[in-house]
Amino acid sequence: MYIYDSVKKTKLLFEPIIPQKASIYVCGPTVYDDAHLGHARSSLSFDLLSRTLKALRYEVTMGKNFTDIDDKIIKKVQETGQSLEEITTHYINRYQEEMRALGVQDADIEPKATESLEAIESMIQGLIDKDIAYVVSSGDVYFDTSKDANYGTISHKVGDDEENQSRVEHNSEKRNPKDFALWKACHGDEDICFETKFSKGRPGWHIECSAMIEKHFTHTHGSDEYSIDIHGGGADLLFPHHENEAAQSRCATGHELAKYWMHNGFVNINGEKMSKSLGNSFFVKDALKVYDGEILRNYLISVHYRNDFNFNEEDLLNSKKRLDKLYRLKKRVTPTKASKPNIAFQKAILEAMSDDLNISVALATIEDMISATNDKLDENPKDKGLKKETLANIELIDKLLGFGGKEPFSYFQIGIDDDTKEKIETLIEARNQAKIEKNYEQSDAIRDELSAMGIAIMDTANGTVWEKL
């Protein structure tokens, strides 16, 4: 397995801390609003990583956190009058539901910041004891970036002369402009705060990840050099979030946080980054109202995870056509029992994914397999061995890439209710009768009628089948 390390900026052979075990930690969402397509893409990217590593027989431990205490959540609490827990629970449930709809496998560990306060406090206290962190008069605790010689090695942002136009907040009590908050002191009665030895307040954004990784991974997957194998997240987290995480962990534990860093690209709408501030967010829940989760998944993973992804409906329909072809093949080999996948196919698709998740090549091998199989099936429609093998191939695709697992006839009938189905069947019967009588005017009229209903029909050796367009 080769992966692109976005800190070293090169593709590296994946050599885990413990042979055949892979620990992955991905920064999850701050749960104050619904998940948008960007969350989905990040989730999907690391889902593919996890699935690929599993297919390569690694024992994968995946961690993904929920930031459930933060300024925006508190603002929502104040606005809505709901409790913090009500809000975060709601969005966490939504998030999990939607990601599952996209075929994302659940993480093994899903820690919440509010459930990790002890670990957070002890890590901060440790840093204070070493004088790497300091408490200011307000009660805020800052990390002293000047104490970490390696600060800046993650994002390669070095040589800050303070002359740049950095928009770092200016706080006179900070020792260095780049110092960041580990802990934010309470701001009055409206605030949500926790008691600690240093002050009453709540964790800063970066500390929770460090603390949670320390708490959940270090003893099972860590080493003297690294806490975990792979740390992932969106490209925008590289700085300052991951830089700061790395600094905290390095100073608190004496070893590096992650051996490899991976970052996924953005989802753009009309060529621009999708974000709250631009007001062009596209929520997963809205997309799921229009498109089946599997179709969305198939589309969102169709571009390499590191590239930016330009979301548009035309491309989505394009990728749906590719998925349709896979399901048409599945129809041809159903019903049967899967045997073993084709060795060459299995090797090719795994090799593609092992190369830093080269999904394009993986999809091309699928096209190859579909085409070759259809060809053979045209020659010999009753090749049982081929059918069994093909079904196994498709099962492999489902396991590795997370699509193609549906029952093929129902795939083409998503969103059609039973009454309509009955009507369609009746019309097809009538058309077949007309065809037997060679009344082609009649049969074509029926086909037009079905077409007007959004139903396409195809006459096959096994009778007439239909698909929703």
Next chain:
RNA sequence: GGAGCCAUCGCCAAGUUGGUAAGGCCGUAGAUUGCAAAUCUGCUAUUCACCAGUUCGAGUCUGGUUGGCUCCUCCA
């Protein structure tokens, strides 16, 4: 102002160590079909934003130009 990324067929999109441009959609010709659809087969970039350089050889390396994007503030 600082840092970085990207630019490959009408559209989407691969292309580690330089060796002579995957795949899909669309289009098109044919096989098949009562006609279609589905399926199969053939065709579809002498060329990789532009300019210069290194090299026997560059989409791939170097320098420059143009255009687009991101980060430096919460952000997947």
